[in-house]
Amino acid sequence: MIELIDMTYVRLGTADIKAAVSFATEILGLQIAHEEDNRVYVRGDDRDHNICYIDDDPSLNALGMEVKDIGALDSAATELAAAGIAVKRGNQKECADRRVTDFIAFCDPTGNQIELTVRPFKATRRYFPTRDAGINEFSHVGLRSTDAKIDESFWTSLFNVRANDWIGPAGLLSFDKVHHRFALFPSDRPGIQHINFQVDSIDDLMRSYYYLCGKQVHIVFGPGRHATSGAMFLYFEGPDGMVYEYSTGVRLIDDPEYRPRQFPFTPEAFCVWGAVPDIPEFKD
Ligand SMILES: [Fe+2]
Incomplete structure (x- = not known):
C-alpha cells in the first residue's frame, strides 16, 4: 500500500506565462516564490510553492503528492511497476526543478501525470501576498477522468485513498482527514480540472466574489455550498481555461x-x- 501524506504542487504548462502569473498574483492572491527562465513558482501557504507555471503546452498538467521518505518512494516505485505501471525516477535536475529531495512520475489509467515527492521544500518566510484573499492552504484538485470507476479503483487499491462521497460517478477521494484531496470528474481527456485554495472564512469568499466581479473575472460556479463536503465555495476561470x-x-x-x-x-x-455550475465537468 502506497501511503500519501500530503499534497505537494501542481505543474501547469501555459500559453502565456505573463498572463498566468499576473492572474495568480493580482486576482487569485498568490505570491511569487521563485522565477527562473521559463518557469514561475507561486504559493499561498508555507509550502515552497503550490503551482509552477511553465512556458509550455497548456496540456502539460502534473499533480505532485508527498510520501514519507525515500524508503516509501522506493516501495511505491516497486508496487506501481508490479501493477504494470510505467514509473520514471526523477534525476537531480528534475528534483531541483520541483524543489523536492526525490520523486517518481507515472500516469493514472486516464493518463493524468502524477508525481510522488519526498521531502519537498518548505518556504523559509511566511506567505505575504500582494492581494489578501485570505488563502491559508493549497488543499485539493479536481482531476479529469475518462473512466472514473477504473481510476477510482486504481487509487483505492494501490494507495491509502478512499472515496468519502460520490456525485454520480465522480468520487471525492482522500488520504487524510480532509473530505477530499482530489476528485475524479468524467471528461474526455486527462488533466487538472480545478485547483482549490482554502480561505479563512465566508467573509473572504464573499469579498473575493465582489472583487472578482469588479475585475470581470468569469465566475463559473457560486458562491455556494457543497452538499458533500459542506464547504462554501467560489469557482472562477483563469488563463488557459x-x-x-x-x-x-x-x-x-x-x-x-x-x-x-x-x-x-x-x-x-x-x-x-441553488447555484448552477457553468463548468462542463459538473454538468450532465
Ligand atoms: Fe473543489
Missing part, C-alpha cells in the same frame, strides 16, 4: 464509522444553495 476555487469550511472526517454517500449528478448535489 484553468478553473480555480476558493472554499472554506470543508468537512474533516474523524469518525471511523463514517460511510461514504452517493449523491445524484445534479446541480443540487454540487450546491445546496
